[in-house]
Amino acid sequence: DGGITQSPKYLFRKEGQNVTLSCEQNLNHDAMYWYRQDPGQGLRLIYYSQIVNDFQKGDIAEGYSVSREKKESFPLTVTSAQKNPTAFYLCASSMDRDYGYTFGSGTRLTVV
Amino acid sequence: GENVEQHPSTLSVQEGDSAVIKCTYSDSASNYFPWYKQELGKRPQLIIDIRSNVGEKKDQRIAVTLNKTAKHFSLHITETQPEDSAVYFCAASAVGTASKLTFGTGTRLQVTL
Helix, strand or coil: CCCEEEECCEEEECCCCCEEEEEEECCCCCEEEEEEECCCCCEEEEEEEEECCEEEECCCCCCEEECCCECCECCEEECCCCCCCCEEEEEEEECCCCCCCEECCCEEEEEC | CCCEEEECCEEEEECCCCEEEEEEECCCCEEEEEEEEECCCCCCEEEEEEECCCCEEEECCEEEEEECCCCEEEEEECCCCHHHCEEEEEEEEECCCCCCCEECCCEEEEEEC
16 A cells, blocks of 8 residues: 555544544655645645654644654544544655655544 | 645646646745645655756656746646646745645646547
């Protein structure tokens, strides 16, 4: 699956619940990213991580949390504090010196 | 931070015609400008990129041009084909931001027969 796997493909969440989106890569990439995609708004950066045990907030981090305990994994938790979580979430990775991103296939989250 | 604007938001061309998508960026320190193609329901895929030490790069039917003075860059697709129909995103990243890309809002290209 292109070396970077996101799961699940579709996710439904009830209001007030936290949900965790999985992102795993076997490309030996140092950096990983989470973007949110909404119609007409392009891709907006939620969080990114350059190395294990370190991550930085992106432009729209409020209501989200991440961890980077392993190089291969960068899970994203959408908390109940995120007011409008329905969106398409894309995970990506890149080598530290190679700017090109490889994207996962995405998770479509819907609040019901 | 960086701001990337992309135009047009939609573009319809006839098969065989050329398509041009334009982007402007705000941070003069930006030095890397990739373009991604996203087909419906699929992940974005890198189609071409350019770094600030060159003004133009070509790969078969696609080319990208960069004008650092004006802070804009463009994607050119020649001899368009129906399979070129997709959403195209430009992006930019600046030195010292660890490859953190800022994306434009996308252009939906439709190639009609």
